[in-house]
Amino acid sequence: MSSTTANVSVPADVLKKVTDMAYDARVASRILAKADTRWKNNALEAIAKDLEHKADIIVRSNAEDLERERAGGMSEAMLDRLMLNAHRVGELANSLRELAALPDPVGEVVRGATLDNGLHMTQVRVPMGVIGAIYEARPNVTVDIAGLAIKSGNTVMLRGGSAAAKTNETIVGIIRHALDKNSLPMDTVQSVDEFGRGGANALMVARGYIDVLIPRGGRQLIQSVVNNARVPVIETGEGNCHIFVDVTADVEGSAKILVNAKTQRPGTCNTVETLILAQGAEATPRVLQALNDAGVTLHVDAATRENLPGGVEAVDATDEDWATEYGSLDLAVKTVASLDEALNHIGKYSTGHSEAILTNNLAHAETFIRTVDSAAVYINASTRFTDGGQLGLGAEVGISTQKLHARGPMGLEQLTTTKWIMRGNWQARA
Amino acid sequence: MSSTTANVSVPADVLKKVTDMAYDARVASRILAKADTRWKNNALEAIAKDLEHKADIIVRSNAEDLERERAGGMSEAMLDRLMLNAHRVGELANSLRELAALPDPVGEVVRGATLDNGLHMTQVRVPMGVIGAIYEARPNVTVDIAGLAIKSGNTVMLRGGSAAAKTNETIVGIIRHALDKNSLPMDTVQSVDEFGRGGANALMVARGYIDVLIPRGGRQLIQSVVNNARVPVIETGEGNCHIFVDVTADVEGSAKILVNAKTQRPGTCNTVETLILAQGAEATPRVLQALNDAGVTLHVDAATRENLPGGVEAVDATDEDWATEYGSLDLAVKTVASLDEALNHIGKYSTGHSEAILTNNLAHAETFIRTVDSAAVYINASTRFTDGGQLGLGAEVGISTQKLHARGPMGLEQLTTTKWIMRGNWQARA
Structure with a gap:
């Protein structure tokens, strides 16, 4: 400043x-x-x-x-x-x-x-x-x-x-x-x-x-x-959007939402730019595999690299990746030990546009909604819905x-x- | 600029x-x-x-x-x-x-x-x-x-x-x-x-x-x-507020509203700062007399000076007066030939706070409301009502x-x- x-x-x-x-x-x-x-x-x-x-x-x-x-x-x-x-x-x-x-x-x-x-x-x-x-x-x-x-x-x-x-x-x-x-x-x-x-x-x-x-x-x-x-x-419009995949997230649902949120129209501001994986999330391998298959370049931190499924390619993330709105088929991926760590990361890098939690844990869902200070906060849905037409407000x-x-x-x-x-x-x- | x-x-x-x-x-x-x-x-x-x-x-x-x-x-x-x-x-x-x-x-x-x-x-x-x-x-x-x-x-x-x-x-x-x-x-x-x-x-x-x-x-x-x-x-808060007294305005009502709008608490932003008189308004002498009696210093244009009742004192207005938010017992006074002239004056000098028309002419009242681009627009009431407490919104x-x-x-x-x-x-x- x-x-x-x-x-x-x-x-x-x-x-x-x-x-x-x-x-x-x-x-x-x-x-x-x-x-x-x-x-x-x-x-x-x-x-x-x-x-x-x-x-x-x-x-x-x-x-x-x-x-x-x-x-x-x-x-x-x-x-x-x-x-x-x-x-x-x-x-x-x-x-x-x-x-x-x-x-x-x-x-x-x-x-x-x-x-x-x-x-x-x-x-x-x-x-x-x-x-x-x-x-x-x-x-x-x-x-x-x-x-x-x-x-x-x-x-x-x-x-x-x-x-x-x-x-x-x-x-x-x-x-x-x-x-x-x-x-x-x-x-x-x-x-x-x-x-x-x-x-x-x-x-x-x-x-x-x-x-x-x-x-x-x-x-x-x-x-x-x-x-x-x-x-x-x-x-x-500035949208450095995050999706957090919790330990209990649905495997196929998570893969579907991530591929949708990243690849449906990569140039738009409601596209996800950082995927945050909870350590031990069951959905992790399926999500990373699906993104890889969809042609997404994963920019991963060290903890994520340890869990990369065989055949999934990735480049190493730098600190700059966390703050980047790619507007392309690139995605930063970070693995965290807890919901709190995810919330802190989002609090630091979010542009206040759209963030989602994928989970079956009710307490985690409510904490996420109350804590994340963004225009739109999602439980178990793609960030791509942040759009006037989708929300029934007409053109935006x-x-x-x-x-x-x-x-x-x-x-x-x-x-x-x-x-x-x-x-x-x-x-x-x- | x-x-x-x-x-x-x-x-x-x-x-x-x-x-x-x-x-x-x-x-x-x-x-x-x-x-x-x-x-x-x-x-x-x-x-x-x-x-x-x-x-x-x-x-x-x-x-x-x-x-x-x-x-x-x-x-x-x-x-x-x-x-x-x-x-x-x-x-x-x-x-x-x-x-x-x-x-x-x-x-x-x-x-x-x-x-x-x-x-x-x-x-x-x-x-x-x-x-x-x-x-x-x-x-x-x-x-x-x-x-x-x-x-x-x-x-x-x-x-x-x-x-x-x-x-x-x-x-x-x-x-x-x-x-x-x-x-x-x-x-x-x-x-x-x-x-x-x-x-x-x-x-x-x-x-x-x-x-x-x-x-x-x-x-x-x-x-x-x-x-x-x-x-x-x-x-x-910037309030260069206007009241327009139309030809048909109620005489006693106009005097009451002007004295209220100017003297009740002169330092506030909803206080009237310019009075615009329609040429030939019946209320003119009574309004000017009442303001004079209430200790208001009138800053008048040439046309208004011609209609000053005997015993009412006034100083000559300069162009600066039209743009001044006095915050004191001073009031600029201008006489106009038509509603349009009043609307043009307001369009030029208003700060977009509160303006009022005093009239019994319905068409003039509706034209005033549609045309004046201010936060609050009044028919036949004091501008002093522009206040959260008065409007029932609580403290402001x-x-x-x-x-x-x-x-x-x-x-x-x-x-x-x-x-x-x-x-x-x-x-x-x-």
């Missing part, structure tokens, strides 16, 4: 242009805030249709990005996150249709009462206003966040990763055109990609212009935003790993704030 | 000491998080009793602070906020008893469902962990925030204003002693006052040690925290003027976060 805050410098002309755009976003947000649900849903459906109709153009733009990044040495896991084909564009369009089908959070009365003095009080959900989003390679985030913003009555300023620049430019153009055709302001969705890193920095310091900033990506991106932003930030902006405002999957509701409306009859305070 | 983030520098030894204290707070927070409600309530009642028993000592310490500050030229309004007598100490003790009587937010199940795949999901309120509070002269904040922290299962690190240093030292000592007698960790409540400004700065940069930082005080304090903090901040940590996490009065619930608890039966994601 350093003792000074970092400096972010933004060229004056970029700052001026971005705050001018944010002003346009603010003006647009007043229209969005008052737009009927049906009106917003029609726009979402029009965007979905246009994305599908123009899938060829999107895939062509995406191919340019892929080619450049492959030549630049991007890993296969990252290329997979960047890649769009007609099927994935269809999925994006469908995610907008699912958003249209969700209830509108705006206008919901959260609390209401008539006070002793006759004052009528209601606390009502209203949009935040202008949202900023800074994210990395996955172009689906562009569609997700634009859709969530529209449905929740907000406007959004996007800064996508340079790796997906061409794809994002095409998608944002399609969205803006569809908004315009549907009588909603084009400036509901804007991109600051043209300003490069300066655009991201401008979003971070534009206090009073941007109501909330959402970084979505890897550790470096998130830390940079958290350390430099002057506008309120919701920290998302990201998984919040902070404690303020939202923790865990963030959906529409988390993109609103509330306003207290007080209807009086000439009351003064006694 | 500047284009770089500011630098906060903290001497390394102070940073080390404060983070060591925060580590102790973290350890204590694990005990608090699991403490039964009854246990926490007993501690609150014991603290209340001790504060009353030791009121003499508190008042003596406070007299030292008052004497020094009076000699230093502190205004009467500020001295009033600093002052404690036996009666006010009794009120503080009673506020702790009221807290003990409130429901405990910890453990509340906010949401729950069984998913299609049989996974049992609950979202449960849990304490934040370690709260930091940076505040100014009012020593009652020390008791308020300590009480709220204890009840909500959090620990707290306090940095009070130097003006109340002696009072706060005495109060914190009494609280820690009472906690210890009641088997709760003394380090539930700690003060970093001994480190002066370095203590405040250390709280701001102690990311990972402090879960949320709450500044409570005037504009300069809050801006300094917001601009420099690396830990999540809840912005509180402050009035949030930001949109994230909490907006308006913040009570116990706003000092908690949630955890998603997922109980499975060996489910993997399909």
Whole structure:
């Protein structure tokens, strides 16, 4: 921990242009805030249709990005996150249709009462206003966040990763055109990609212009935003997730959950990154064998190496492995003597995203749940369920790993704030 | 708006000491998080009793602070906020008893469902962990925030204003002693006052040690925290509140509300600071006369001066007046030609705290409510009601003027976060 805050410098002309755009976003947000649900849903459906109709153009733009990044040495896991084909564009369009089908959070009365003095009080959900989003390679985030913003009555300023620049430019153009055709302001969705890193920095310091900033990506991106932003930030996504296999864990169930949590989509933030084995756990050989068979590279400590089944390969873990979010088919593996040792390890290395215990010991399960200070804590299930769609919250902006405002999957509701409306009859305070 | 983030520098030894204290707070927070409600309530009642028993000592310490500050030229309004007598100490003790009587937010199940795949999901309120509070002269904040922290299962690190240093030292000592007698960790409540400004700065940069930082005080304090903090901040308290008197406003009702909103306790953040009069409002002369009679200094624009009733005194307003939170018996007064002009003025100068319209015109009332983007918006009532106690939320940590996490009065619930608890039966994601 350093003792000074970092400096972010933004060229004056970029700052001026971005705050001018944010002003346009603010003006647009007043229209969005008052737009009927049906009106917003029609726009979402029009965007979905246009994305599908123009899938060829999107895939062509995406191919340019892929080619450049492959030549630049991007890993296969990252290329997979960047890649769009007609099927994935269809999925994006469908995610907008699912958003249209969700209830509108705006206008919901959260609390209401008539006070002793006759004052009528209601606390009502209203949009935040202008949202900023800074994210990395996955172009689906562009569609997700634009859709969530529209449905929740907000406007959004996007800064996508340079790796997906061409794809994002095409998608944002399609969205803006569809908004315009549907009588909603084009400036509901804007991109600051043209300003490069300066655009991201401008979003971070534009206090009073941007109501909330959402970084979505890897550790470096998130830390940079958290350390430099002057506008309120919701920290998302960093997931160094742990699964603890207890002595009594089910053998086949554990193998199934570990393979699922590691290999189903290794690039996602709810993927397990460290397996902690209880000394003497019956499931150990089967779990390690299954992971090995699934192509996972095991980074093991000395105690685990002693229990490696014949034919299972492993490399030696270093201290760095415990803190690494691989985003690939790698897994750190540690063997501990007790639940307490597992809890201490998690307390030290967890990013507060998702952790699971696999056990048949009730006391251990309850201790784990009470002690682990993470957004999602599991008993006998895969960490891959930490996802807005899986939990029935609809599309998500990201998984919040902070404690303020939202923790865990963030959906529409988390993109609103509330306003207290007080209807009086000439009351003064006694 | 500047284009770089500011630098906060903290001497390394102070940073080390404060983070060591925060580590102790973290350890204590694990005990608090699991403490039964009854246990926490007993501690609150014991603290209340001790504060009353030791009121003499508190008042003596406070007299030292008052004497020094009076000699230093502190205004009467500020001295009033600093002052404690036996009666006010009794009120503080009673506020702790009221807290003990409130429901405990910890453990509340906010949401729950069984998913299609049989996974049992609950979202449960849990304490934040370690709260930091940076505040100014009012020593009652020390008791308020300590009480709220204890009840909500959090620990707290306090940095009070130097003006109340002696009072706060005495109060914190009494609280820690009472906690210890009641088997709760003394380090539930700690003060970093001994480190002066370095203590405040250390709280701001102690990311990972402090879960949320709450500044409570005037504009300069809050801006300094917001601009420099690396830990999540809840912005509180800045209140440049407006009341708009419409053409159709009730004459006596308007006079009553304005006098109440300005003079009942001028130092508070929900006090009105700008009165906006509709040109031709019937209530104008009566309102200005009543404010004048109540000893309010009116800072008027040219249009208002033309309508000043005989015998009512006023000074000329400058542009600075529109942006000023006086905290005293001063009031800026502006006359406008339309509701739109009033809304534009409020949009430009409001700090997003509390604004009111006084009117009998329904369309104007609804337009005002929809358009004004503040935490609390009133029709025909005093802005002084923006207060946790008045709204039935119990004691408050402050009035949030930001949109994230909490907006308006913040009570116990706003000092908690949630955890998603997922109980499975060996489910993997399909």
